Amino acid sequence: MARKAMLVDTSICMGCKGCQAACKEWNDLPAVLTRNTGSYQNPPDLSAKTWMTVKFIEYEADNRLQWLFFPMHCMHCTEAPCVFVCPTGAMHQVEGSFVVVNTDWCIGCRYCVQACPYDVARFDSDLGWVRKCTFCIDRVENGLPPACVKTCPVGAIQFGDRDLLIARARARVEELKRLGHPNANLYGETQLGGLNVLYILLQPPAVYDLPEQPKLPSRSIALNWLSGAIAAVVLPTFPLWWIIKRRMDAEAETSSSKGGKPV
């Protein structure tokens, strides 16, 4: 079956937060206490109780002001670092697309929280396990679009076949370039084996605080084990042996010079 994905066209997103509210409602997540710290962005960050938040970015360059809106939730990476490091398999991938936490199986070690390049997975200290956007898997498996897709009044968030969405996105990026957005780009096509939540951005990923190309976990793991192995072989052996042997030999010398008995 063709892989499903979501495409977020931030060029028509108007920051209404309908997606945020729909996510809370569908997933029965409680509202969290927030303060106005000088931004429209609220809650200011994702959390175990907030699986989606719209980032509001004021960006001024070349005499042009832009107010960029970025509906942020799990990227559902194909080669997801969170899945990679999960010691129990609670964080797992469904149908090659959706990365979901099995909250009955999660032990709350929070390794995924550390591993996610987008800081998405969060630990729920009340429940003891990790929670995050589920791609509304319960809706999708019943033929419905995710809640955020359904709610978006302007159709900025779309759901469907990944290849189709990419084709559509590429065309849209070209159109945006013609309309005066030379930095328009598609994010998510290649990152981490391909993200299943793709974004049409108006500015380079760094403006949205997105890593350009996060490291593939399969690539870094080999190097990390290797560095660990080398350090393990080298450090407790040669230096330690040498320093002990040195003292040991010196002792043997003095004792032999003194008459053979070790002190």
Added chain:
Amino acid sequence: MTNHVADLANSDVILIIGNNTAENHPTAFRWVIKAMERGAKLIVVDPRFTRTAAVAHLYVPIRSGTDIAFFGGLINYILQHKLYQEEYVREYTNAPFLINPAFGFADGLFSGYDPVKRTYDKSSWAYQLDGEGLPRRDPTMTDPNSVFQLLKKHYSRYTLEVVSAVTGAPKGALEEAYRIYAQTGKPDRAGAIIYAMGQTQHTIGTQNVRALAIVQLLLGNIGIAGGQVAAMRGLHNVQGSTDLAALYNNLPGYLAAPTNKDQSLTDYLKRVTPGAKDPKSLNWWKNYPKYIVSLLKAWFGEAATRENDFGFNWLPKITAGRDYSHIPLFEAMLRGDIKGFIVIGQNPAVGGPNSNLERKALEKLEWLVVVDLWETETATFWKRPGVNPEAIKTEVFLLPAASWLEREGSVTNTGRWVQWRHKAIEPVGDSKPDLWITNQLIRRVRELYRKEGGVFPTPILNLNWNYGEGLPAAQEVAKEINGRALADIRDAEGKVIVEKGMQVPGFAALQEDGSTLCGNWLYSGYFTEKGNMAARRDNSDPTGLHLYSNWAWNWPVNRRILYNRASVRPDGTPWDPKRAPIRWDPEKKAWVGDVPDGPQPPGAIYPFIMLPEGVARIFCTPLADGPFPEHYEPWESPVPNLLSKQQINPLSKIWESELNRRGDTAKYPIVGTTYRLTEHMQAGGMSRNLPWLVELQPEPFVEISEELAAEKGIKNGDRVIVETSRGAAEMVAVVTKRLKPFHVNGRVVHQVGIVWHWGYEGISRGDSGNLLTPHVGDANTTMPEFKAFLCDIRKVV
């Protein structure tokens, strides 16, 4: 709206001014996005770079209160570059009409101004009439007394330099906006102007809207698909409310409210029914008698007969010329003139201007009834922070109301679409639908009158009020609003078109002899023998013009695009054949497409059927403050008026008092405006009690520019006090790049924006933005000037 929301998808250029569509009408905004997906351009004009501006092609910053300067510049641009749609202007507007040569304009005043009475004698504004009493025209529009030339002369003063100096907008941005928008003057190009409270909530509010209407008429943008004056009403059913006479000067269907000068029905009809001598003018308001009589029959039933003028004198009459709108109402309340007050689904303690004054006014009431879903600030004014409840004698009743999910009925959106809503769940606890509450009120009041008599019991006792004892069936009320035949209705040939007892198919069947009843002539046709038209859900679009004519029902008679006869030339050929809302079929001898403004063949009648001239008014005399919009500064302004010596609108309504003082620039140098957020609803009752919404926007804030913040030592997120002559409010400071200081005639003028949703009740509590706003109003509507005033700001230490 002259068209409707979905029609925005047909536009080629959309100008949004005095409105933040994406913010406050996000669902409607998808139609703007659809237009943009077709290649349409979006221009946003606003003091602040809003969520709408974020997705626009062009953003033009203007200082609050300078919209007429902006439009004046656009009108001037269109005229200078000859970008108007000439045939349309000549045939369908009063541009060729000749005006009394005594008409003039000097020093900011039109001819006929009486500085003592503060009114205009409009005799110099009249059309010149020919022998038959019809307005004289110059089809070449070169006569210096022609409206066209007067228009040109008036707006020649609004050069780019002047407009830039007044508004603070960069000349380049202005010119680009004008250039793009004026392109819609071509016959095959359609432009829509979307506006809302940012236009109307000024002392020159009505003229703001007039200005954009003139632009649309010059460009031939009215009556066509994609071209409209798109008022975005502030709530989902305020259109329905005003349709059914929520305003003091109306009866349902925008019939005039009777005054003390109308001693009989005949007097009334003589005053209100316009006459038109031109045989090509349909002059639809000539049907006034049918509508008022049918209304009276609906209200008084059998008791209304020809002998008693159908009960006309049982209607309450306002004093002619007196203002009963919101501001004077609260001023009267403050004086102690109002004993009792019923507030239904409204929260004036937060939403009304000058909160301190209005809250104090409430204290003077003997009794107050609040009907609402929540205990709002109005309901608890008597124990609000800073007052001693012991000192307040008002008896307050709070009647819990059911929400729209818990009851059935119709809702009329800003596009005039009447859509039926079905009940989803039972009302919570003791809360009751408004219909039930109103029914109980009237029944019990009537019973008291019956038992105890009273001063004037006749109107109450004669009311045609038989909705049962419990909850009236919404359908029954709807049917009455639609109208019913009380006797067989025959056409000119004597054939019965509506049988006795049947619903009328439309207002054309209404009679002035008392044989029909109709609660609102505009809504006639919405609940006919065919059923509930407002409940239809067929979303097919055979014309491809987003008409969706079988989805719900809109007034009048399901005509989606008003004045659509203006979409074709006088000979019947559409200006834009690819996007014609109506088309004349010579075989069928009828119009196809949208419901036409009358079945008459092309050229037989003028398209603007609601005006006695039959053509649209570029020059408009009935308004109090001038036939042409003229820029005046707001009541509180930091700069002198650059356009003339007249600083403020000479006819603006002002109530200066201790509680409503005018601030001076020295103490309050910053321009303030107020606005709403996507996440909250109006005075906050509906949203500040919902945790999921409070989470999104938890506290009231003021947006200030980085430059102003640096001047005042304010950091993003600091708590600040915003203060005017009328009050002070504590807010969070949002320091943003989206507001920049304006350069107004060489001076730096700072502007800030305040959200006004907050009050002292609810989960999320905070200071109301309206603590700052003044009790001054528009010259015509007395709409409060919420959108431009003077303030100062300082950090909370």
Added chain:
Amino acid sequence: MREIVWGWPIVLYLWVAGIAGGAYLAAVTVNVLDGNRHLTLVRVATYLTIPLFVLGVLILTFDLGRPERVWHMFVSFRPTSPMWFGTYFLLIGSVVGAGLAVRELGRLIGIEPPWANKVEFWAIRLGWLFALIVVAYIGVVFAQADRRLLWSGTLLLPALFIASSLSTGIALLAVILRLTKVDEPQWVTRALHDADVLFIIIELGLLATFLAWLAASGGPVKSLLTGTLSIWFWVGLVLVGLLVPLLLELLVPAPHPSRWVVFVAPILVLAGGLVFRYVVVFGGQM
């Protein structure tokens, strides 16, 4: 400051497990190098290591959001996860440790089957291996968190942890040796203090290389050197945890006439080990 997800429990685990592993590694190394003649030393180390190790494992378990579900890790097969490997390492290490503990218990109460020594011989060597694995794998776990540049921006984190574990383990062993006055020749004490010096130098070298590498890969070097953690880094770790003990050890070599010097340097090293882990764990998440 961002949310700290792995906090003090993890810092403590690292410290405690590092000391346990390092002490055992050092003791067994001496024993093996000198022809199995230092079983006393090994025993002392065992008395340190096993309780510390158990403490460490308990801390880890109860730091979980759902400690009662800890067994989930054992019934899953997750070879991509260094933490999963770690759980098995800890498990096997626990088994070996349990074996050594049982052997010790037997010795104390007099139950000593003939094969006990033979098994002990191999258990000790196995213990050395798993002590090494335990102090090494944790660096891999941290390094896999790609977004946490302090941990993943170089390949030196495992080396740093191992060096620090050895350093702190040796330090504790030296202190305990002195306190318990077991029958071990003086050269062993001197050797341990020599090792202390050597590993402080190695740590300093690794730290410098680490910072340079981190800066080159665009990591948060500033936050360590001049930011919120700079006091902990410079004073707590570099000064108090490394340079001062180094100086003390060099100027006043063991065995020392005055008692306090013997203890001060290793104790500072132990404290420095704690500060080091605090700076790395918390700093990586800020």
